[in-house]
Amino acid sequence: MGISRRKFIGGLGALALGPAMGIPGTARGASNKEFAGWPDSQSVLHDITKCIGCRKCESACHRVNHLPDPETSFEDLTVLDQKRRTDADIFTVVNRVDNILPVFVKTQCNHCLEPACASACFVKALEKTPEGAVVYNEKLCVGCRYCMVACPFNIPAYEYHKALAPRVTKCTMCHPRILEGKRPGCVEECPAGALISGTRDELLAYAWDRIRTYPERYVSHVYGEHEMGGTSWLYLSGLPFGQVGMREDLGTKSAPELTSGPLSAVPIVVGLWPVLLTGVYAISKRKEKIAEQEKQAAVADAVDQSKKQAQARMETLRKKWEQEKQSAINFEVKKALEDAAAKDPEPGQSKEDE
Amino acid sequence: MTDNGTHTDRKWWTPFNVIVGIILAAGAILTVMRFTQGIGAVTNLDNNNAWGLWIGFDLLCGVALAAGGYVTSAACYIFGLKRFHSAVRPAILTAFLGYALVVLALHYDVGRPWRLPYPIFVSQGTSSLLFEVGLCVFLYLTVLFIEFTPAAFEWLGLKKIRALVVKLTLILTIFGVVLSTLHQSSLGALFMIAPSKLHPLWYSGYLPVYFFISSMFAGMSMVIFESTLAHRYLSRHMDDTHHREAPGVALGFAKAAAFVMAGYLGIKLIGIAIDDHWRLLTTGWGMWYLVEVIGFVAFPALLFAMGVRERNLIFVRWAAAWTVLGIVLNRLNISVIAFNYHLPSHERYVPSLMEIGTSVFIVTLGIVIYRFITTRMPVLHEHPDYSAHSPEQKSI
Ligand code: SF4
Ligand code: SF4
Ligand code: SF4
Numbered sequence: 001m002g003i004s005r006r007k008f009i010g011g012l013g014a015l016a017l018g019p020a021m022g023i024p025g026t027a028r029g030a031s032n033k034e035f036a037g038w039p040d041s042q043s044v045l046h047d048i049t050k051c052i053g054c055r056k057c058e059s060a061c062h063r064v065n066h067l068p069d070p071e072t073s074f075e076d077l078t079v080l081d082q083k084r085r086t087d088a089d090i091f092t093v094v095n096r097v098d099n100i101l102p103v104f105v106k107t108q109c110n111h112c113l114e115p116a117c118a119s120a121c122f123v124k125a126l127e128k129t130p131e132g133a134v135v136y137n138e139k140l141c142v143g144c145r146y147c148m149v150a151c152p153f154n155i156p157a158y159e160y161h162k163a164l165a166p167r168v169t170k171c172t173m174c175h176p177r178i179l180e181g182k183r184p185g186c187v188e189e190c191p192a193g194a195l196i197s198g199t200r201d202e203l204l205a206y207a208w209d210r211i212r213t214y215p216e217r218y219v220s221h222v223y224g225e226h227e228m229g230g231t232s233w234l235y236l237s238g239l240p241f242g243q244v245g246m247r248e249d250l251g252t253k254s255a256p257e258l259t260s261g262p263l264s265a266v267p268i269v270v271g272l273w274p275v276l277l278t279g280v281y282a283i284s285k286r287k288e289k290i291a292e293q294e295k296q297a298a299v300a301d302a303v304d305q306s307k308k309q310a311q312a313r314m315e316t317l318r319k320k321w322e323q324e325k326q327s328a329i330n331f332e333v334k335k336a337l338e339d340a341a342a343k344d345p346e347p348g349q350s351k352e353d354e
Numbered sequence: 355m356t357d358n359g360t361h362t363d364r365k366w367w368t369p370f371n372v373i374v375g376i377i378l379a380a381g382a383i384l385t386v387m388r389f390t391q392g393i394g395a396v397t398n399l400d401n402n403n404a405w406g407l408w409i410g411f412d413l414l415c416g417v418a419l420a421a422g423g424y425v426t427s428a429a430c431y432i433f434g435l436k437r438f439h440s441a442v443r444p445a446i447l448t449a450f451l452g453y454a455l456v457v458l459a460l461h462y463d464v465g466r467p468w469r470l471p472y473p474i475f476v477s478q479g480t481s482s483l484l485f486e487v488g489l490c491v492f493l494y495l496t497v498l499f500i501e502f503t504p505a506a507f508e509w510l511g512l513k514k515i516r517a518l519v520v521k522l523t524l525i526l527t528i529f530g531v532v533l534s535t536l537h538q539s540s541l542g543a544l545f546m547i548a549p550s551k552l553h554p555l556w557y558s559g560y561l562p563v564y565f566f567i568s569s570m571f572a573g574m575s576m577v578i579f580e581s582t583l584a585h586r587y588l589s590r591h592m593d594d595t596h597h598r599e600a601p602g603v604a605l606g607f608a609k610a611a612a613f614v615m616a617g618y619l620g621i622k623l624i625g626i627a628i629d630d631h632w633r634l635l636t637t638g639w640g641m642w643y644l645v646e647v648i649g650f651v652a653f654p655a656l657l658f659a660m661g662v663r664e665r666n667l668i669f670v671r672w673a674a675a676w677t678v679l680g681i682v683l684n685r686l687n688i689s690v691i692a693f694n695y696h697l698p699s700h701e702r703y704v705p706s707l708m709e710i711g712t713s714v715f716i717v718t719l720g721i722v723i724y725r726f727i728t729t730r731m732p733v734l735h736e737h738p739d740y741s742a743h744s745p746e747q748k749s750i
Contacts (some may be wrong), residue, residue, distance in 0.1 A: 087401060116547055122473040122485035140477050143465020146484050148404035150547045157401040158465070160394030166465035247550060255547050259483055262543035262562045266486060266536060273532045277432050281524060284434030 037113040037230060041132035042178050043200035044187055045207055046106055048237040048244060049217060050194035053080055053094055053104035057186035057195065061092045061108075064174060064185030080104070083245075088159045091171040092186060097244045105244050106186070106195070108171035109134060109155045110224060111232035116255030120150035125168075132200070132232045133173035141168055152228050152250050173232070200232060207236055229254025374718055381715025384708055388462055396708040403694060403703035410689035411713050412459035414541055415682045416452050417491070418565070421573030422580070423449025423498055424527075424534040429606075431527045440596045441603040443505055443733045444584065445577050447724065450498040453491060455720045462712060483543045490537035497530045508737040509730060516740070539566040545688055553692035555634050555643045558625045561688075567621070571614045572681040574607040575654075578674035588728055593735030601667055608658045608670040611677065615655035622647060639695065646687060650680025 059074035061067070067089045072079055080096040085107070092108035111134045118126040118134060125140040126147055143166055148156045159166040174184035182188070187195040196203070207222045223235035227250050235246070242248045388396050399406050426445035430438040461467035473479060473488045500519060507516035542565025549557050558564065581600055585592070592600075626632065634640050654676040661669030690703065728734050 085401060119481045120484065120547055122479040122482040122488055123469075123477040124479040125477075140469075140472060141466070142469040142472055143467075144463075144484060145404035145465070146482070146544070148401065149544075149551075152548070152550045154402055158399075158404065159392075160397075160399060161392045162465075163390050163392040166392060250550050256481060258546050258549065259481075259543060261559065262483060262540060262546065263481070263486070265539075265562070269535050270532060273535060274528050277428075277528045277531055281432045281434070281528075284432070288434055 037200055037232070038128075038130040038132065040199050041130060041232060042173065042197060043111075043132060043203045043232045043234060044173070044184060044195055044197045045203040045234045045236065047194050047196075047210070048103060048105050048235060048239075050192050051094070051104040051106060052192045052194070053077065053096055053102065054191065055080075055094055056189045056191055057106055058090075058092055058094060060185040060189035061171070064177065065091060065172070067091070086155055086157050086170065088157045088167075088169050090157075091169065095245060097239075103239060103244055105246070107153075107155075108186075108233070109173070110153055110227075111171075111173050112228055112254070113230040113232065114228075114254035114256050116150040116152055116228065117147035117156060119255045119259065120146045122146065129175060131175065131178050133175035133178060134170075135172055135175050136168055136170065138165075138167045143168075150255060152247070152255075200234075203234055207234060210236060226252040228252070229257070374722060377715055377718045378722075380711055381719070384712050384715065385462075387708070388712070393463070393465065396706065396712065398703055398706040398709065400703070402697060402701055405689055405693075406703055407690065407705040407709045407713055408459055408463040410686045411682065412463070412716060413456055414685035414689055416456040416459065417538065417541060418569050418572040418681050418685060419576045419678065420449040420452025420456070421534065421538060421569040422577040423452075423501075423573070424530045425570055425573035425607075426577055427501065427527045428531050429610075431523055432531070435606065437599055437602050437606065440599040440736075441577055441581065443502075444580065444728070445573075446498060446501050447505070447727060447733055448576065448580055450495070450502050451720050451723055453495045453498060455716050456491070457495065458719075459713070459716050483540045483547070486540045487537045487544065490533045490540070494530060494533040494537065497526055497533065501526050501530070504740075505727075505731045505733055508732050508740055513739075534569070535566060538569040539563065541565050542688075545693070548693075551694055551696070552688065553639055553695040554629065554631055555626070555639060556688050556692045558629065560621060560625045563621060564618070564625070567614060567618045568681060568684065571611040571618070571677060574611040574614075575674040575677035575681075578604045578607055578670060579678050582671045582674070584728070584734060588725070588734060591728055591734045595736060596734055604667055604670050604674075605662055605665065608673065609662045611673075612655050612658035612662065615651055615658070615677070619647065619652055619655070622651075639692065642687075642692075646680065646683050650676065650683055654680060 055074045055077065062069070062074075070090065080094065083095055084090075084093040086093060086109075092106060094104050094106045097103045097105060111128075111132060113128070115126065115128055115134045118124075118128055121141075122144065123140045123142055125137045125142075126134060127137070128134050143158070145156075145158055145168070147168060148154075148158060156168045156170045158168055174182070174186075177184060183197045184195075187197045196206075198206070204222060204225060211218045211220055211222070217238055218236055219238065219240055221237075221241065223237065223241050223246060224231035224233055229252065235241070237244055237246075240248070384396055393399060397406060397408070422445040426438055426442050429435045430442050457470075460470060464470065469476075470488075473485050474492055479485045500522070504516050504519050507513075507519070539562035542561035542563075545552050545557065546559070546561055581604065585600065626635075635644065654673040657669050657673035657676065661667070661673055690705075694702065732740075
């Protein structure tokens with residue numbers, strides 16, 4: 001257990017010091033610095049105005065990720081009538097939002113720059129890679145599902161019906177393909193050009209260029225540029241994002257920023273509490289001691305007092321006795337003298353009497 | 355009643371035992387189902403609602419209500435309030451059992467419970483508040499275990515080792531307070547990562563502070579509540595000291611709880627003011643929020659205060675039970691009821707009967723173990739060899 005022990009103590013130290021010193025964890029631990037993303041990391045831009053709802057990206061995703069076939073085939077477009085979300089074996093879904101014309105929106109993990117899921121994971125099973133993808137390591141996952149609670153986009157899903165080795169599942173941005181230099185499966189398959197991949201900087205520049213060139217076609221916002229600290233999956237839309245089912249109230253604070261406060265309080269508590277508590281203990285102990293001393297002093301005093309009183313009383317008694325004794329002696333002496341005088345009268349007197 | 359001839363000092367077919375037996379049997383079945391068919395087979399959890407009753411009640415309420423351990427030992431050993439001495443052991447025992455059951459419940463809730471030591475021993479996700487919770491709960495459980503061992507050692511007659519542990523009391527107590535401060539508050543801070551999911555009346559930058567402060571009066575109320583029950587059902591295992599000190603403990607904690615609850619209400623108010631959420635108070639959620647804060651914090655706080663002023667134990671006991679309910683309500687609001695408030699009603703989570711059954715099973719298990727221990731070990735009474743007036747005890 002040597003290694004475990006060291007790791008354990010390391011963990012303790014990290015708990016106490018990490019947040020304070022801003023040691024960057026792989027999940028980009030709580031630091032107040034804005035993280036602008038890895039340079040040259042891969043991104044995807046989804047142009048909602050171009051999506052035709054063909055579900056080709058969904059089938060491609062299934063194929064490249066070797067996911068089990070769904071009950072209804074990908075040709076069946078009636079599923080678009082229901083509102084769907086990602087699921088244990090569905091990494092991406094296309095939903096229809098009805099407006100004057102139907103609008104289609106593809107949903108999958110947004111691969112946040114500072115992912116809530118990764119900062120929430122207590123075993124670092126989720127990590128933001130320098131290539132852009134947020135990847136999951138099933139060898140570490142405990143299955144606490146805090147990542148699901150934390151994800152502001154409700155993306156990770158869980159294999160609730162597996163008893164032995166349930167996993168968290170979500171889009172991987174096709175990380176293995178990116179490492180091979182290929183494009184994500186869904187991007188490659190999209191026939192309408194609604195998905196394009198590239199570095200984040202390129203795509204942001206391109207997106208803003210589109211907005212400037214076709215101001216009547218797009219709302220002036222690139223979703224994902226700042227949401228929750230920024231994401232690697234970016235969106236362009238013709239309708240306000242709230243109307244296509246995307247939350248506009250997420251704010252720009254990243255997840256680590258949200259939790260940096262409580263985390264940085266840890267070293268303070270660990271450092272200050274014992275000192276304060278020992279102080280309180282010392283005070284209460286001292287109070288107790290003083291009370292004890294005062295009590296003892298009072299007792300001693302009382303004992304002293306009564307001793308003195310007793311002595312005084314003894315003294316008076318003794319004096320009295322002495323006096324009494326003295327007077328008794330005097331009395332006795334007097335009596336004896338008188339007796340003696342009576343027995344043996346003075347010669348002169350007796351002579352006179354005769 | 356006809357078994358006059360046979361010598362039994364214990365009747366098995368009491369209503370208590372029958373009900374407990376049924377619950378334990380049901381729990382066993384649920385356990386088998388959970389571990390052979392998965393979490394999905396017994397719970398209503400889904401991808402949008404990843405945490406349910408097992409986290410909201412078993413973990414959050416379990417930990418909050420087990421706060422009596424650190425509160426009581428701190429009052430007695432750090433603040434030097436010796437009149438709480440007879441309350442320390444039962445409180446430590448409840449806390450230890452509480453935390454042990456929390457950990458047991460987590461085995462049901464997480465997908466791969468055999469990996470629960472991972473965050474500590476294999477891969478430390480230090481950026482996560484859940485890591486902090488996990489580490490502190492693990493350490494605190496150890497502390498509580500050590501703190502409780504003197505009772506077991508007395509029962510077993512192991513004097514030397516008992517004396518050794520007793521010497522550690524102060525250190526253990528301080529360690530316990532530090533760890534409790536950390537994880538009680540972190541449980542609240544867990545939800546700070548999801549401002550978009552928790553209703554703004556409950557979401558606040560003060561969440562960790564709310565959780566920590568409420569854990570104090572949760573712990574105090576639980577000590578009073580538990581001692582009420584114990585007096586009722588386990589009275590014959592208590593000694594005179596315990597009987598004599600119990601009303602004082604109840605009144606002392608009632609007074610402290612009233613103060614802490616008033617402070618809690620104050621910072622809740624500040625929280626609302628800072629986020630400027632007054633407007634939300636008039637909505638439906640606002641009403642529900644007021645029910646929690648006024649009905650289950652302000653009201654019992656008042657009841658506590660009245661109970662203390664009139665030295666009325668009945669008031670105090672009702673207030674304690676009411677406060678315990680309020681804590682449960684608060685934790686469930688934050689983790690389940692006001693969480694995902696924005697989802698349409700058919701996507702909201704309602705616990706399944708089997709989930710509720712599992713929670714009941716775990717609580718029952720706790721009661722059975724508590725009874726087993728208190729009827730045997732010197733918890734509600736002092737062991738004659740180690741009474742508070744012997745020199746050993748005086749040294750701490
Ligand atoms: S969208 Fe959700 S799952 Fe994907 S990286 Fe962001 S927080 Fe994680
Ligand atoms: S479920 Fe797994 S990946 Fe998600 S936070 Fe828990 S341990 Fe990490
Ligand atoms: S990037 Fe890969 S995993 Fe993600 S939705 Fe596209 S095909 Fe699926």
